[in-house]
Amino acid sequence: MEISWVAVATPLPTGPMQLAVTPLGVAAASYAGESFAGLPIGVPRCTDPRKVEAVQGRLAEYFAGRCREFGLPIDWRFASGPHRKVLQRLLSDVGYGRTITYGELASRSGVFEDVAEPGLAARTVGQMMGANPLALLVPCHRVVAADGLGGFGGGPSGMETKRWLLTLEGVLPPTLDWNGPTGD
């Protein structure tokens, strides 16, 4: 297995992230997951310290708001077919500080041309985001519902993470008061 793990400290409410890097690039990323579904944890740490520093550095700069792009190569081995297509489209079309609705992304991806119902395609996109192994690298957090923020998987803290990220990118108003149980 040429996959190795890299732990990255983040200011996210979920704590440190873990990324899986391969010779081709970053293959997977999770907010707090110790392992991905179907991905064995045979490699505890990255064997290439240079990569570790690169990944950690990039993420650190991103979280500090200093860089808008990760600039890291991505290994799409865990994304296949339509899934991969949508993810790439999302990564390509939606930039920093921008958001897109599920429906629009579905429409743009071109994968759902057959589907007439806009809601259906949108939901399918949501599923793909939920199954997205490249959390954060692919801006799945920039995909919002037509009405508002939309949802977010990965447990109850997932929503917090999404808001945190969107606020970091300036999409949401800088209300640093999300702590309150009242929400808004």
Add this chain to the structure above:
DNA sequence: TATCGCATCTAGT
């Protein structure tokens, strides 16, 4: 191959 869940949208009240 069959079953399950879903990070939505639309329409009606």
Add this chain to the structure above:
DNA sequence: ACTAGATGCGATA
């Protein structure tokens, strides 16, 4: 403004 219902897809076992 709020609630309820309907859709097909991908993922997993």
